[in-house]
Amino acid sequence: MKQAPSHDNEEVQGGVTMMGMFKFVFGTVLKRPWILIVNVVVLTVLSLMDFLLPQFNQYIIDHVIPNKSTAQLVIVVGLLLLTVTISGIFTYVSTYYMGVMSQGAITNLRNQLYQYLIRLDTHFFESSKTGDLMVRLTSDINNLQNLISPNMLSLIGSIFTFIGVLGFVFFVNWEMALAVSLTFPLIFLVVRIFRTRIRESYRKARQSQALMTNQLQNTLTQIQLIKSYTTEDLESSRFDKLANMNKDNIIEATKNQAIFSPLVTFIEYLGTAIVLFLGTLFVFKNQLTVGQLVAYLSYVGILQSPISAFSRLLNQFQQSLVSYGRIVSIMGLKPSIVDEKGAVAFPQIKSGVKFDHVTFSYASDEPQSPHKSAIQDVTFDIPFGKTTALVGHSGAGKSTITDLLDRLYDVNSGQIYFDGIPINHIKLKSLRQNIAIVSQDIFIIDGTISDNIRYGTPGATEDQLWEVAKLADIDDFIKGLPNQMKTQVGERGIRLSGGQKQRIAIARALLKDAQIVVLDEATASLDNESEKTIQHALENLMEQRTSLVIAHRLSTIHNADQILVVDDGKIVERGTHAELMNEDGYYKQLYEAQFE
Incomplete structure (x- = not known):
């Protein structure tokens, strides 16, 4: 039995930094720098508009009202509305192009992660949870999108405004400016204290969400098993436990945020109170006009705005940082089964395939436990144009041999040759394109019959589809x-029977037209009647091809050119059916046991 290798998919927080996250995300954005430049220019203009608005209030209070000038009032209000209109237009431009940039960048990141993910080795998926991977491709990527949001880039424009306004308020009244500036370090102190707490709580929430998604995915794919064994209450209890864990983690994150936000708000109002107190005293002394005080209060709000915005974005930053860690933990993995330098195309088979003293062990879940070999020192040939059968008890190592043949794993020792070329010297894509596998686990995609037969051979014509459907004995059913x-x-393939699925799989393999055919207990899950109807389709598939057949029912391999008997990872007998029956050995025991 296969043992999935140990692999920890949880994010490694060490080395995951805010700077690294921004570099990772904006590295995609900078592939279209003109959009970023347009946004920065627009945001800078908007910042200047923000600077102008308090000046209108000051002018009305200090000049228009004392003069009681309707003409001045109309002009000032008109200019105010014009400024707001221009600001609205620029806001629209900024929001639109920010959306274009954000969606483009996130789509590229999602595609990049997906393409990277499906190229990882088989053992990675054996030790990974489907629900967790789905969360990484969806929710975690969406969290990174918050970094390229209008709120995020408006923070850049606010920084420009902050610098300009800070200089202006010191120019107007340095005492009040210095007093209100003392509140800024308090905000940063609160941010520093709560940053780690919020990130950790969201990390736990993200983990529990992945577990909950995985449980949901398992339920939906195993619904027939659940109903058959009436385990609805058990599965509901499991999901309820995970959902409550996720709820508790999110509540913990919300609690930290609930403490953090009022603290920041209090410090902001503390700054406003200082300005009100000192500014009123300066008005009493005629060192400041009422209009200047009102404008000054507006400018204090503008000063606090980027700090306040940053504090509000802290929640998003921490969620994004957790998601970034989970994404780079995947992208930090390197597939071990890759093309070697100088790899060649798959040869035109003339002599056949050779397993030469091959030994292989699956990675153990327990690093300290010894790795028992799945196959040990296996040597045999698969002659060109002939049918070789593998027989033996379940877990003897038969399927492992087919996995190694398709290079889903690399051997620990020994070598596999195709016409004398080592398997690791052949380009991986070329190798797999020349091996067609039909197994008892039939993979049917959600689509049409045409989609399923054409899968892997997208350029096939309609005539070719019907040709292979006929050879697979499924054309009458389709018509x-x-x-x-x-x-x-x-x-x-829920609308198809087991035999129909199998014949579609055979048609798919026929369309692939590979040089080597592997049948991995292709009829084991079918009844005798279905097996008989499919046998002809299998014979069509194997005709004039080099074939390796793993047989559950030994009656199906009487005519094999060579039968290899596998036991405990070793080839213990070999020969034709007649030769092995005459030896009175392990094969004969297996054969007679099936017909008792």
Whole structure:
């Protein structure tokens, strides 16, 4: 039995920094720098507009009202509305192009992660949870999108405004400016204290969400098993436990945020109170006009705005940092099964395939436990144009041999040759394109019959589809359907019988037209009647091809050119059916046991 290798998919927080996250995300944005430049220019203009607005208030209070000038009032209000209109237009431009930039960058990141993910080794997926990977591709990527939001880039414009306004308020009244500036370090202190707390609570929330998603995914894919064994209450209890764990983690994060936000707000109002107190005293002394005080209060708000915005964005930053850590933990993995330098295309097979003293062990879940070999010192040939059968008890190592043949794993020792070329010297894509595997685990995609037969050979014509359907003995069934090749099969082929799924898989393999065919107990899950109808399709598939057959029912391999008997990871007998029956050995025991 296969043992999935140990692999920890949880994020490693060490080395995951805010700067690294921004560099990772904006590295994608900078591929289209003109959009970023447009946004920065627009945000700078908006910052200047923010600076102008308090001046209108000051002018009305200090000049228009004392003069009681309606003409001046109309002009000032008109200029105010013009400024707001221009600001609105620039806000629209900024929001639109920010959306274009944000969606483009996040789509690129999601595609990049997806493409990277599906190229990882088989053992990675054996030790990973599907729900967790789905969360990383969806929610975690969406969290990074917050870094390229209008709120985020408006913070850049606010920084420009902050610098200009800070100089201006010191120019107007340095005492009040210095007093209100004392509140800024308090805000940064609160941010520093709560930053780690919020990030940790959201990290736990993200982990529990992944567990909950995985439980949901398992439930939906195993619904027939659940109903058959009436375990609805058990599964509901499991989901309830995970959902409550996720709820508790989110509440903990919300609690930290609930403490953090009022503290920042209090410090902001403390700054406003200082200005009100000192500014009123200066008005009493005629050192400041009422209009200047009102404008000054507006400018204090502008000064506090980027700090306040940063504190509000802290929550998003911490969520994004957790998601970034989970994403780079995947992208930090390197597939071990890759093309070697100088790898060649798959050869035109003339002599066959050779396993030469091959030994292989699956990685153990327990690093300290010894790794028992799945196959040990296995040597045999698969001659060109002949059919070689593998037989033996479940767990003997038969499927491992087919996995190694398709290079889903690399051997620990020994070598596999294709016409004398080592398997690791052949380009991986070329190797797998020349091996067609039909197994008892039938993979049907959610689409049409045409989509499923054409899968892997997208350029196939309609005539080719019908040709392989006929060879697979499924053309009559397809012609009897209202939509024929365009018939939807449902998720995992739920609308098809086991035999129909198997014949579609055979048609797919025929269309691939690979040099080597592997049948991994292709009829083991079918009844005798279905097996008989499919046997002809399998014979068509193996005709004039080099074939390796793993047989559960030994009656199906009487005519194999060579039978290899596998036991405990070793080849213990080999020969034709007649030769092995005459030896009175392990094969004969297996054969007779099936017909008792």
